[in-house]
Amino acid sequence: MKMKSILHLPSQRFSGGFSLIEMIVAITVLAILSTSAAIFLRGPITSYFDTERRASLADAGGLAMAKLGLDVVGTTVTGVTVLSPPPGGGFSFRIMAPPANVTYTCDEASRTLRRRANGQNNLLAEGVWNCQTRRQMLPLLGAVPLGGVIAVELNLRSEDAAGRDMGDRLNLVRTFRVGPLQ
Amino acid sequence: MSNKAEFITHDERGLTLIELLVFIVIVGIAATAILGVFGSLTRNSATLLPEKQAQAFAASKLAEIMAEPFVTVVSRYNGSTAMTFPDNSQVTSLPGYRLSISVNPAVVITSTPAAAGVIPAADRLLVTVTVTAPNGTVSRLRGIRIR
Numbered sequence: 001m002k003m004k005s006i007l008h009l010p011s012q013r014f015s016g017g018f019s020l021i022e023m024i025v026a027i028t029v030l031a032i033l034s035t036s037a038a039i040f041l042r043g044p045i046t047s048y049f050d051t052e053r054r055a056s057l058a059d060a061g062g063l064a065m066a067k068l069g070l071d072v073v074g075t076t077v078t079g080v081t082v083l084s085p086p087p088g089g090g091f092s093f094r095i096m097a098p099p100a101n102v103t104y105t106c107d108e109a110s111r112t113l114r115r116r117a118n119g120q121n122n123l124l125a126e127g128v129w130n131c132q133t134r135r136q137m138l139p140l141l142g143a144v145p146l147g148g149v150i151a152v153e154l155n156l157r158s159e160d161a162a163g164r165d166m167g168d169r170l171n172l173v174r175t176f177r178v179g180p181l182q
Numbered sequence: 183m184s185n186k187a188e189f190i191t192h193d194e195r196g197l198t199l200i201e202l203l204v205f206i207v208i209v210g211i212a213a214t215a216i217l218g219v220f221g222s223l224t225r226n227s228a229t230l231l232p233e234k235q236a237q238a239f240a241a242s243k244l245a246e247i248m249a250e251p252f253v254t255v256v257s258r259y260n261g262s263t264a265m266t267f268p269d270n271s272q273v274t275s276l277p278g279y280r281l282s283i284s285v286n287p288a289v290v291i292t293s294t295p296a297a298a299g300v301i302p303a304a305d306r307l308l309v310t311v312t313v314t315a316p317n318g319t320v321s322r323l324r325g326i327r328i329r
Contacts, residue, residue, distance in 0.1 A: 036213075040217045040220060041220075043220060043221065043224040044220045044223060044224055046224070047223065047224040051230060054230045054231045054234075055230065057231070058230070058231065058234040061238070062234075062238070065238070134267045134268060134269045134271065135269065136268050136269040136270075149246070149249050149250075149268045149269075151242075151246070151267050151268045151269065153267065155275055168231055169231075169275070170231065170234065170235055170238070171235065171238070171239070171273075171275045171276055172238050172242070173238075173239070173242035173246075173267065174242060174245060175242060175245045175246040175249055175268050176245070176249060177249040181249070
């Protein structure tokens, strides 16, 4: 008998349904919870995409500079020929470091840095909005010419898939000697 | 039947206002702590790029010093704080970054005296490049320049 009475209990209680007040309270509580969740989750979600974008920008720039470093370090660069830059601005130069001759071209119009060697033309970096080379002839030491120094400067920015500027900036410079190290 | 009556009375007593307030305060404290962690994560994620930029500039400065003729390294770079490219033009794209360079005689730490004798003390320099980012992140790179 006791069991039966308990089984009857739910239907007796729920047949009354919600009152209007209960509904309004529930809706208000849900509204407060979802608003606060939206406000507080927005920051971390934005942060995730920012972090990802900055990490890939830093990676791309670092890899391009590492590649240039491999071409000029551990070998003697006997000469650098400055070629005419792309029409949209930028630079192009050829590194003579026997046995390899490597050409780097930065095109500010397409915002790319490319490396050409052994018939291959590889894309090294994207989002290069400004790039230049800076040359300095080192002073004479006595009667011995000391050669020169070339600095390659890249200003990178992060872009979305459509090539729009996403606001992050990275400035990278790589300096190397032309002629033997003194 | 008396059993049923007792059960219902117990079930419908509900919460007192005090109990409800205590619950709200506890949940509030917990939520504030968790959201505070999210907030600090968000702020700190922004420090990635200045740190990378400081490291990149320190590396480029060290490469520049390594390319300098040995005899002019000390006079040109020791104590220098100038944010410049190798051609002495000013770096304008890094506002708020600070640079300091020191060049000292390099102490070669080695357990074998014979190896230490390979490069005379006068022919080695310890170059330290320190770059401080606008957010206070310090990147310090060292290199030994030999002749």
